[in-house]
Amino acid sequence: MFKYSALFVALFAPFAAHAATDEDLRAIRAQIEQLKSNYEQRIQLLEQRLQQAEASSKNAESTAVQARAEVQQASRPAPSSEGAFNPGISLILGGTYGQLRQAPAIPATGFAMSANPGHQQGFNLGESELGISANIDPSYRGVATMALSPAGGVSVENAFVQSSALGHGLNLKFGRFFSGFGYLNEQHAHVWDFVDQPLAYASLWNNQLGEDGVQLKWLVPTEIFIELGGEVGRGRGFPGTDRQKNGAGSGVLFAHVGNDIGIEHSWRAGVSLHQTKRVDAVSDAVPDLLGTVGGVSNSFSGDSRTAGLDLVWKYAPNGNFTETNFKLQGEYFRRKESGLLTYDTAAAKVTDSYAVTQSGWYLQGIYQFMPHWRTGLRYDQLDPGSAQVGALNAANVIGSYGYTPSRSTLMVDYSPTEFSRLRLQVAQDKSRQSLTDNQLFLQYIMSLGAHGAHSF
Amino acid sequence: MQKILYAFLLLFISGNTYAAINIFACEPEWVALAQELAADKADIYSATTALQDAHLIQARPSLIAKARHAQLLVCTGAELEVGWLPLILRESGNPDIVPGRPGNFEAARSVTMLEVPTRLDRGEGDVHAEGNPHIQTSATNFLPIAQALSARLAELDPVNAAFYRSRLQDFTQRWQAAIARWEKQAAPLKGQPIVMQHKAFPYLSAWLGLKEVATLEPKPGMEPSVAHLSKVLEQLQRQPAKMVVRAAYQNPKPSEWIAERAHISAVVLPFSVGGTDGAKDLFGLFDDTIARLLAGLNH
Numbered sequence: 001m002f003k004y005s006a007l008f009v010a011l012f013a014p015f016a017a018h019a020a021t022d023e024d025l026r027a028i029r030a031q032i033e034q035l036k037s038n039y040e041q042r043i044q045l046l047e048q049r050l051q052q053a054e055a056s057s058k059n060a061e062s063t064a065v066q067a068r069a070e071v072q073q074a075s076r077p078a079p080s081s082e083g084a085f086n087p088g089i090s091l092i093l094g095g096t097y098g099q100l101r102q103a104p105a106i107p108a109t110g111f112a113m114s115a116n117p118g119h120q121q122g123f124n125l126g127e128s129e130l131g132i133s134a135n136i137d138p139s140y141r142g143v144a145t146m147a148l149s150p151a152g153g154v155s156v157e158n159a160f161v162q163s164s165a166l167g168h169g170l171n172l173k174f175g176r177f178f179s180g181f182g183y184l185n186e187q188h189a190h191v192w193d194f195v196d197q198p199l200a201y202a203s204l205w206n207n208q209l210g211e212d213g214v215q216l217k218w219l220v221p222t223e224i225f226i227e228l229g230g231e232v233g234r235g236r237g238f239p240g241t242d243r244q245k246n247g248a249g250s251g252v253l254f255a256h257v258g259n260d261i262g263i264e265h266s267w268r269a270g271v272s273l274h275q276t277k278r279v280d281a282v283s284d285a286v287p288d289l290l291g292t293v294g295g296v297s298n299s300f301s302g303d304s305r306t307a308g309l310d311l312v313w314k315y316a317p318n319g320n321f322t323e324t325n326f327k328l329q330g331e332y333f334r335r336k337e338s339g340l341l342t343y344d345t346a347a348a349k350v351t352d353s354y355a356v357t358q359s360g361w362y363l364q365g366i367y368q369f370m371p372h373w374r375t376g377l378r379y380d381q382l383d384p385g386s387a388q389v390g391a392l393n394a395a396n397v398i399g400s401y402g403y404t405p406s407r408s409t410l411m412v413d414y415s416p417t418e419f420s421r422l423r424l425q426v427a428q429d430k431s432r433q434s435l436t437d438n439q440l441f442l443q444y445i446m447s448l449g450a451h452g453a454h455s456f
Numbered sequence: 457m458q459k460i461l462y463a464f465l466l467l468f469i470s471g472n473t474y475a476a477i478n479i480f481a482c483e484p485e486w487v488a489l490a491q492e493l494a495a496d497k498a499d500i501y502s503a504t505t506a507l508q509d510a511h512l513i514q515a516r517p518s519l520i521a522k523a524r525h526a527q528l529l530v531c532t533g534a535e536l537e538v539g540w541l542p543l544i545l546r547e548s549g550n551p552d553i554v555p556g557r558p559g560n561f562e563a564a565r566s567v568t569m570l571e572v573p574t575r576l577d578r579g580e581g582d583v584h585a586e587g588n589p590h591i592q593t594s595a596t597n598f599l600p601i602a603q604a605l606s607a608r609l610a611e612l613d614p615v616n617a618a619f620y621r622s623r624l625q626d627f628t629q630r631w632q633a634a635i636a637r638w639e640k641q642a643a644p645l646k647g648q649p650i651v652m653q654h655k656a657f658p659y660l661s662a663w664l665g666l667k668e669v670a671t672l673e674p675k676p677g678m679e680p681s682v683a684h685l686s687k688v689l690e691q692l693q694r695q696p697a698k699m700v701v702r703a704a705y706q707n708p709k710p711s712e713w714i715a716e717r718a719h720i721s722a723v724v725l726p727f728s729v730g731g732t733d734g735a736k737d738l739f740g741l742f743d744d745t746i747a748r749l750l751a752g753l754n755h
Contacts, residue, residue, distance in 0.1 A: 162546065165551050166549065166551075219520065227520075258517025260516060260518040263508075266516045267517075319504075319505060319508050321514060417581075453541070454515065456515050456516055456517060
């Protein structure tokens, strides 16, 4: 129907137009003008709306981008920390094979009254070490290291709380920790460069001095590194003797200075003092002037004062330790002990004064000659000193041995990654008079779990 | 004796006479960025150089001494410095720069991380839980990092906030122009197959559209063995690459071994500011990187 009417209009409209007057035409023009302007306005409005819509959609897009970025930020894990809310747990697995010519129980000549950690022969599961550490709260960090001995049993090697929240370069540590004197003392066995500790550490510190106590360190606000530290402790670690007594049983003071020379060299040097009281410290199998078979047991009570010097210097071409590097380190300790010695606690029991100054030093160089491979050479020496023995014991106790114990050690190790290390070590040990020992060791050290940063 | 005493006193005082904000930057690229954003308002110390592997830095006494004075620590984060920085922070006795404080800035927190491992296992080598930390190899990453760092500077040093804002604006403009230029220059690199010595360039590859076809390290952080290199060589004979790429601090031998046998060019990239003579600043870093890649392509 519509089609027809449209056709009709189309047919007749031209004729009608012809018939229209000028007035009509003007009216029609006016109407068209009106329509036009109307549409133009509308079109403008529409264009405006379109622009607005476009703009808002762009805005929406950019907010979406922003939101996405924020989501990415939010979904990203928190800044690296030692295992977020779970403490960092690390386990060190170590073992050795030792081939010795002499019985490891024999102490260095002149050091029968000192410690003798000795060595293990044959296949031996070294100390496995379980470490747990984490921030306790914003102020404190806790560290515990348990040594699992191969024979069974667990001993607390370290268990301390540390706080650097005091600011001003102060660092507080309390609990059981390795004393901060010297260079090697604070380092755990798995980072030692040789299978064993230097003779000076073995004889004068029973490998390592651990204390129950408090340590305060202050980093002096200078451009170069100057650190001053002090400790008071129970005195349980050798040369101290464990005690049940108020107050402090031992005290340590140390200072470390260090800096870089260019980007390739860096060094640290230190001095330390240690003081403790030994009470009824019993030593078995001490040789005497009478030549008692198997030696005698002596007991010593008195003061023990030790002074030490330490130096470490590291070098790497371009300061890049990955390829090749060299480390030279040396330490010297001198201990003065004076007090009363009871000779032969089992039978004679003669007590008189006794004073001796003993010392020991070592110098070692470790060279990483290619990535993952290192070799090291160490020389150590002890001086048993000449004891001033009280008149009553002059005929019993050996005052001077006239022998200088020494040892030369060579090692090669291979570390496929920073978590595993295999080592071969040979040594000629002349620490015992006329008992030269050619030693061979094989060792593995593996670390699992959290692996903390290593100290310099 | 008196002279020594005065010298000592001077040492003490010198530690405290900083008018400018004291920045400890873990890597040279952050030194350069901080210089762009803070200019003379900052005193910046660089803990490492481009010729050192930032994973394996000794916790040197000098670093501890510098960290003690720092008001702002600018590091990559994402566990790159996990082997040495935590110890520096602990020993420095400076609670202002520990993680979580405004004085601790981790650049990796401002960018989208790539290669975030789905499986965390040391059997996979030296992988980082938060993703590949070598974020400085893409120029585009510097825009959000600059923005975040500038905001951090303004937060720590509000007196100069307007200055930092204007420096950021200036840097952003110049950097955006440079990115456009670099992308145009690097157009021929798009889709080109490359071999990497260490997985150190995912951000660069993603940015310029390079196609990483092989890695010389069998696992991240493990030294390339001859056995693994032979395997890579075999792969390259089937599926050729244009060049083998390594960072300036890395051993040249594995790259050269492959380059010689696969008849491709070995390209050394600055990796950070100071890695090559051309990489004198941030702009030079990318000028030189792209120039070296293009030279490798036309070899």
